[in-house]
Amino acid sequence: MMRFSTLIKHPADWMTGGQGEHGAVLTSRIRLARNLRRHPFPGWAKRDERAAALELLRPAVESLPAMKDAFSNELGSLSSVQKQVLVERHLISREHAARGDGSAAVIERRQSFSIMLNEEDHLRMQSIRPGLQLSSAFQALSELDTQLESSLEYAFDNSLGYLTTCPTNLGTGLRASAMVHLPGLVLSDQIGQVLQAVNKIGLAVRGIYGEGTESLGHLYQISNQSTLGESEETIIRRLERVISQVAMHEQNAREKLLEEDPEMVADKIGRAYGVLRHAHIIDSKEALNHLSLLRLGGTLGYLKRDIVITCDSLLMDIQPAHLQLHSGRKLSPEERDSIRAEIVRSRLQSVESPDTPFISNEGKDFPDTNPQADA
């Protein structure tokens, strides 16, 4: 079995590969909820009933070909920092991290599949891919699901589909979502309109970081809400179409900003670069917002394109549990802020200061009239 340290040693491919759609779509995620027949759902099961379900689930999941040499642990055997790291990597849910013995997580070596056992449902399976790849992520996960179905007896009803603990997941048990980066829409004040339109067609939008409606780092998650009455393909096709449209609006907003207010854009990116290169104390809110602008700078040609990869891996590495893991000890919030600044500074050490772009990533010419934003 894979050790925790080996699992999280390297970032997964999907964490830094979201460069398609002009970098607006970071990741695509598919989740399927499944339950066993004749076993009470995890939240209602007594301790021994939960253990009995786990005894069936765990060997079935571990023997999946994709889970060969996977990371597999009961949650009780992980420290709270380890569990939090898995949450920050989107490999287990916050709810799952709160559980102990009787619940487990099985994570594929490359972190592209993870299966939570005895979460809210007996099985919560997940597949993550970089960029906009919901269909292929679903196909891959559905294959695992079909393999499991031969060894586990699923709770299924001809009319209600896969039976889940919460009726909001009935039917397909499918939640498809994409993480999108929308700084252009935020800076041009169009984000509200776009999100409202997405909401109107029955899709959910929420910020990835931050509470309530506030979104840090201009990052949003778009996902389906309805799971019953439409096939997986229909749900996914609609989401992919809407997400491509949102990405297109984002691209248009960026181009318009460059045309109409290149100085403002240069100033924002330059300031973000200055702060991140030289700060010694930085909280996660400030860091996320500046990283977002640096990432934007990468896609607009102010900075070398690979800054996008640096930003995407930093998104994960500056989270509280990742910082504590990095330092090998518990950190106070103050200590976290200075270690966060240290990590960001060292990663950006060799990044040259932003320059006025001569060509955008589209290959189109941009007027080189905007003044230099020197850090």
Added chain:
Amino acid sequence: MKCDFCDQKATVFLTQLVEGQMKKVCLCEACAKERGVTDPTGFSLADFLFGGTPGVPVIAGKAVPSPSTHGKKCASCGFTLEDLRRVRRFGCSECYATFHDEVSQMLRGMHKGLAHVGKVPEGLMATQYRHQRLEELRQRLDQAIASESYEEAAGIRDEIRSLETLSTGSTI
């Protein structure tokens, strides 16, 4: 109990599922009105879950089950109607049959449809079909033996045997 937003006495209690998490909000009359608890679009999910009329806030005491359904209990896991009203989730897959009426009520407006379209666990379906067919054959075998049609019985027995070897390893 005090209102979550001011110091007035709370009279409106709202439980809502947000991102699969149970959220409970206590409000006084004024805050409830101000925050649009009476707005059907803002709180529709809660309304569906309570099976109430959209737009009518859920007020403490209203969620008490009517006497006719009171005491319904899932034979398989012991989950009761009160549990359902409390946690808005089910105890086991059998609960969906036990609380069939409540399920239909909850599903109104929750999803794009009321019946499943999409993937089906084919292996499970095939096993269930085989299981059904076996039952049928065993009955016919009994009848054949009872009516002393031994030739027919032998044929049925062979068919049962071949189906049984197919289902070796199945959990049903």
